[in-house]
Amino acid sequence: xxxxxxxxxDGRQWAWDATxxxxxxxxxxxxxxxxxxxxQSPFRSVHLWFGSIYASSxxxxxxxxxxxxxxxxxxxEVVHQALITSWDHDLDEDGARIPGTGSPAEFDHASKxxxxxxxxxxxxxxxxxxxxxxxxxxxxxxxxxxxSFRLEVDNDLLFCGHIDRLCLDPQGxxxxxxxxxxxxxxxxxxFNQFKPDSQFSMYTFAAKMIYAAPVKGVIIDAAQIAVGxxxxxxxxxxxxxxxxxxxxxxxxxxIDRIHTYHSNDFYPRNPASCNNYGGCxxxxxxxxxxxxxxxxxxxxxxxxxxxxxxxxR
Amino acid sequence: xxxxxxxxxxxxxxxxxxxxNDEIDQIIEAMRERRHRFxxxxxKAGSAKxxxxxxxxxxxxxxxxxxxxxx
Numbered sequence: 001x002x003x004x005x006x007x008x009x010d011g012r013q014w015a016w017d018a019t020x021x022x023x024x025x026x027x028x029x030x031x032x033x034x035x036x037x038x039x040q041s042p043f044r045s046v047h048l049w050f051g052s053i054y055a056s057s058x059x060x061x062x063x064x065x066x067x068x069x070x071x072x073x074x075x076x077e078v079v080h081q082a083l084i085t086s087w088d089h090d091l092d093e094d095g096a097r098i099p100g101t102g103s104p105a106e107f108d109h110a111s112k113x114x115x116x117x118x119x120x121x122x123x124x125x126x127x128x129x130x131x132x133x134x135x136x137x138x139x140x141x142x143x144x145x146x147x148s149f150r151l152e153v154d155n156d157l158l159f160c161g162h163i164d165r166l167c168l169d170p171q172g173x174x175x176x177x178x179x180x181x182x183x184x185x186x187x188x189x190x191f192n193q194f195k196p197d198s199q200f201s202m203y204t205f206a207a208k209m210i211y212a213a214p215v216k217g218v219i220i221d222a223a224q225i226a227v228g229x230x231x232x233x234x235x236x237x238x239x240x241x242x243x244x245x246x247x248x249x250x251x252x253x254x255i256d257r258i259h260t261y262h263s264n265d266f267y268p269r270n271p272a273s274c275n276n277y278g279g280c281x282x283x284x285x286x287x288x289x290x291x292x293x294x295x296x297x298x299x300x301x302x303x304x305x306x307x308x309x310x311x312x313r
Numbered sequence: 314x315x316x317x318x319x320x321x322x323x324x325x326x327x328x329x330x331x332x333x334n335d336e337i338d339q340i341i342e343a344m345r346e347r348r349h350r351f352x353x354x355x356x357k358a359g360s361a362k363x364x365x366x367x368x369x370x371x372x373x374x375x376x377x378x379x380x381x382x383x384x
Contacts, residue, residue, distance in 0.1 A: 083329035083340075119344050122344035122348070123359070
């Protein structure tokens with residue numbers, strides 16, 4: 001029977017993805033508010049919107065190429081789909097887009113918008129038109145693209161996630177291929193943030209298990225999205241078997257701690273993380289005396305669905 | 314008379330479900346042209362805003378008028 005939720009009847013999370021793990025690493029209280037309770041900003045995040053369409057567009061491109069589509073046709077199809085996805089059509093009762101309705105998705109953001117999204121895709125495909133990284137083919141000839149994984153691990157836990165693409169570098173080494181977008185200048189310092197990093201450790205760990213192949217790490221394609229241009233950078237982040245073993249042990253300990261917090265009905269704050277990544281969105285809540293925090297939560301956030309890694313997106 | 318090709322911003326404002334392959338190719342080519350200009354050094358080449366027309370040279374037209382009258 002396919003489990004329908006990532007949570008046990010007592011509320012403990014048993015299926016973990018990189019998003020859940022990273023939030024729990026940052027701060028148990030943030031994990032509780034954001035992942036368990038589902039508190040989220042009432043406004044659509046331009047960064048999530050932009051990054052999601054950008055990444056899925058690349059995934060579609062590699063899938064179409066692997067299926068034998070001509071590069072020019074694949075780029076056209078990818079651009080067309082991105083144009084559609086970034087247009088807010090009205091939907092019929094079956095959820096299908098109604099032609100002739102709606103308008104372009106709009107955000108009050110100077111550099112991340114529909115125009116720069118399409119620009120960034122077209123410029124990327126031109127920048128890397130002679131790319132020496134090729135899509136890995138499995139033993140039965142299937143391309144290593146669009147792989148959603150579920151891995152049973154120790155303590156009756158599940159690791160799950162989605163690998164966009166597995167690729168071979170010019171030397172024939174295997175890597176997971178991931179796309180990132182940023183507003184900052186891409187430099188060696190930019191890529192330093194990805195080690196240590198649980199997302200890419202998990203992807204490398206999962207890819208080695210799924211494909212039973214010696215995956216070396218992740219190739220990161222970074223795109224700096226500016227008002228007047230998009231610039232690109234590429235760098236690998238490696239993971240040795242020892243580093244993956246260490247990450248695995250640390251993650252098991254982390255999940256065990258989170259389960260203990262849940263059993264005690266108390267998720268402590270990690271004040272050292274409050275100012276990271278532009279500032280935690282719950283800092284304003286956590287800075288209030290406990291008796292009024294609920295009021296501030298309801299004033300600034302809306303309660304959405306709990307983050308459920310097992311559910312397909 | 315041939316209708317002029319729609320510019321990039323106009324194409325981006327059309328319902329994408331109604332775009333033809335030719336129109337999508339026009340969007341792609343327009344974006345490529347902007348990349349070419351960026352690579353030539355124009356840091357704003359990829360901006361969505363069209364370039365402002367050059368400001369009129371004040372005073373020059375009056376000088377020309379003067380010349381015509383004298384002629």
